[in-house]
Amino acid sequence: MALHSQYQNSQYTGANRCAKCTVFNLVATVLAAGLIATANLLVGAFVFVIGLASIYFRGYLIPGTPTLTKRYLPLNVLRWFGHEPTATDGRGPSIESVLLEAGVLHEGAQDLYIDPDFQQAWRTRVQERRGAADDQLLGQIGGLEAEQLDQANVESSEDGVAAAVSDVQIARWDSRGVFLADVAAAQELEQRYGSWETLSFDERTAVLGGLRLWLEWCPYCDGRVTLGQETVETCCDTIEVVVGACEDCNRRLFELRASGAQLAA
Structure with a gap:
C-alpha cells in the first residue's frame, strides 16, 4: 500500500483519471511496444509492461503529456477529450427546456x-x-x-x-x-x-x-451556498469553472464549466 501511494500521481489517477486520455496513452503504448517487438520480442514485452504500469500509477505514458496535449492538440480534439457532458448531446431536450x-x-x-x-x-x-x-x-x-x-x-x-x-x-x-x-x-x-x-x-x-x-x-448543514469562478487545470486544457461552496461549513460542493453558467446569465 505504501509503495502504491508513493508512486501514484493522484492528480491524473483515481477519480481524476481521464478515460479518453487513458485510451490515447494505451494506444501509444501498444504501438510503441509492437514496433519494438518486431525487432526484439522480449524488449517489446518489457516496454508494454512498463507502459501499462506508468499509465496506471502516473495517468500517462510520456512525461509532460498533459502539458503537450494542451499545447499542441487541435481544438476539436481537445473538445473531444473534455469531461463535462453536454445537455443531452443534441438528441434530446435542453437542460433549460426540461427545467422550465x-x-x-x-x-x-x-x-x-x-x-x-x-x-x-x-x-x-x-x-x-x-x-x-x-x-x-x-x-x-x-x-x-x-x-x-x-x-x-x-x-x-x-x-x-x-x-x-x-x-x-x-x-x-x-x-x-x-x-x-x-x-x-x-x-x-x-x-x-x-x-x-x-x-x-x-x-x-x-x-x-x-x-x-x-x-x-x-x-450537509443547510448553510448558504455561494458561487464563485475559478481557473482550473485539467489534463487536456485550462478551463473556467463555477464553484459552489458553503459559507457556514466551508465545504466545496461542486464545480461546473463556466459555459454551463449561461443558464443563470
Whole structure:
C-alpha cells in the first residue's frame, strides 16, 4: 500500500483519471511496444509492461503529456477529450427546456429563477436521505436497468462520489452533498416532469448538473451556498469553472464549466 501511494500521481489517477486520455496513452503504448517487438520480442514485452504500469500509477505514458496535449492538440480534439457532458448531446431536450417545462425554473424580467415550492421540496428530500446508503440512492436517479443496478457500486471519498457499473465509471460527483442533492432533485423531477422516464441516465445527470446552479443551501448543514469562478487545470486544457461552496461549513460542493453558467446569465 505504501509503495502504491508513493508512486501514484493522484492528480491524473483515481477519480481524476481521464478515460479518453487513458485510451490515447494505451494506444501509444501498444504501438510503441509492437514496433519494438518486431525487432526484439522480449524488449517489446518489457516496454508494454512498463507502459501499462506508468499509465496506471502516473495517468500517462510520456512525461509532460498533459502539458503537450494542451499545447499542441487541435481544438476539436481537445473538445473531444473534455469531461463535462453536454445537455443531452443534441438528441434530446435542453437542460433549460426540461427545467422550465417541469415548472422548476421560471422566466423573470431579466433572469431565470427557481420555483420556491420546488426549492423547499428539494431541500426536504435531501434532509430525508442524509443517512441512506449510497448504493440505494443511485437507483433513485433512474435511467438504469435492474441488471445494471445489481452490478453497480458507489464509492465515497475525499475526492467525491463515483458510481460504476461492472467496474466502468458512469458518473462522478464532487461531493456526497451534491450527490444527495441530485438524487433528491431527480425524485422531485419525476413527479413534476412528464417525460422524465424517457430520459437516459446520462441525460438525467446532465439536467441535475445544470440545476446545481440554483442550489442555495448546503446539503450537509443547510448553510448558504455561494458561487464563485475559478481557473482550473485539467489534463487536456485550462478551463473556467463555477464553484459552489458553503459559507457556514466551508465545504466545496461542486464545480461546473463556466459555459454551463449561461443558464443563470
